[in-house]
Amino acid sequence: MAASVAIKEDPDEAIDLETRFIELCQTYTDGITDAIIQQEFPQCNAKQRVTAINRLLSTGKVDLLKRGTNLVYKLKDPDAASQTKGSDNQEKLVYQIIKDASNKGIWIRDIRYKCNLLLTQVNKILKNLESKKLIKAVKSVAASKKKVYMLYNLEPDRTVTGGAWYSDQDFESEFVEVLNQQCFKYLEQKATIARENQIDPIAQRNAAFTSLSDVWKYISELGISKVQLSVDDIETIMDTLIYDGKVERSVTASSSAGEASSKLYRAMKSLVPTTGLMRMPCGSCPVFNQCCEGGPVSPTNCVYMKEWLEY
Numbered sequence: 001m002a003a004s005v006a007i008k009e010d011p012d013e014a015i016d017l018e019t020r021f022i023e024l025c026q027t028y029t030d031g032i033t034d035a036i037i038q039q040e041f042p043q044c045n046a047k048q049r050v051t052a053i054n055r056l057l058s059t060g061k062v063d064l065l066k067r068g069t070n071l072v073y074k075l076k077d078p079d080a081a082s083q084t085k086g087s088d089n090q091e092k093l094v095y096q097i098i099k100d101a102s103n104k105g106i107w108i109r110d111i112r113y114k115c116n117l118l119l120t121q122v123n124k125i126l127k128n129l130e131s132k133k134l135i136k137a138v139k140s141v142a143a144s145k146k147k148v149y150m151l152y153n154l155e156p157d158r159t160v161t162g163g164a165w166y167s168d169q170d171f172e173s174e175f176v177e178v179l180n181q182q183c184f185k186y187l188e189q190k191a192t193i194a195r196e197n198q199i200d201p202i203a204q205r206n207a208a209f210t211s212l213s214d215v216w217k218y219i220s221e222l223g224i225s226k227v228q229l230s231v232d233d234i235e236t237i238m239d240t241l242i243y244d245g246k247v248e249r250s251v252t253a254s255s256s257a258g259e260a261s262s263k264l265y266r267a268m269k270s271l272v273p274t275t276g277l278m279r280m281p282c283g284s285c286p287v288f289n290q291c292c293e294g295g296p297v298s299p300t301n302c303v304y305m306k307e308w309l310e311y
């Protein structure tokens with residue numbers, strides 16, 4: 001009769017495997033798949049790997065997440081673990097998905113796709129997490145009815161709020177118009193001073209150029225904005241002035257001493273007046289080719305045309 005031999009697991013070896021597994025998770029911060037585990041621990045058999053993973057999952061040291069069609073093991077964030085203490089696994093999973101989305105937030109449809117739960121379950125979990133003030137819903141400017149979820153203490157990204165030009169999802173067109181005028185006024189003043197002080201036309205032209213940071217400083221000191229504007233915000237305004245043909249931009253070359261190139265702006269007078277066609281909305285309309293009666297857009301229902309005719 002053949003004697004059956006029970007293979008005894010060495011507890012030290014098991015602990016060592018768990019420690020190495022955690023170290024591997026620390027290296028692959030996005031999580032590790034089964035393929036990576038097999039590749040990194042070729043000396044371990046499937047049973048040893050499964051035992052180690054199960055122990056880490058049950059002691060709450062790693063999370064099991066679904067990414068596409070793959071399952072990945074990820075080291076549990078100690079903060080998240082303490083934040084979601086007392087929550088069930090589904091709630092922890094949804095919390096982690098929202099956390100991973102950082103301040104760009106995540107739409108409910110994408111949460112559902114990632115966690116594979118029913119809409120009613122996801123809705124219930126989201127309500128729970130919101131009531132615990134762990135997450136918040138933020139309206140996105142990208143779509144008026146679209147809410148994205150992010151951790152409660154995060155400041156939403158500009159792509160979600162629309163940045164300085166949006167207030168409660170509404171585009172602040174008057175504010176943008178005032179900034180446009182003020183930026184242009186500043187450049188015109190510089191050009192006038194340059195004309196008065198320089199005789200040489202080349203020197204006049206060069207003296208009229210102003211750096212972006214100077215324009216930003218001028219606008220900040222005017223105090224016309226309730227929100228803190230960044231240099232990038234002012235650059236957006238300058239871009240609109242360039243598209244309007246009121247301002248030209250010049251870029252200085254970077255110096256051999258390591259100084260980075262910078263953008264300079266100057267108010268300019270158009271040599272030829274803009275043609276009538278370019279002053280009407282159709283002249284610069286991006287959907288001009290699709291515009292016809294009965295089409296997706298038409299002069300009859302075009303809001304830009306209506307506004308222009310009323311003006």
Ligand code: SF4
Nearest residue numbers: 281282285291299302
């Ligand atoms: S009518 Fe309106 S939609 Fe049509 S080309 Fe002109 S601006 Fe564009």
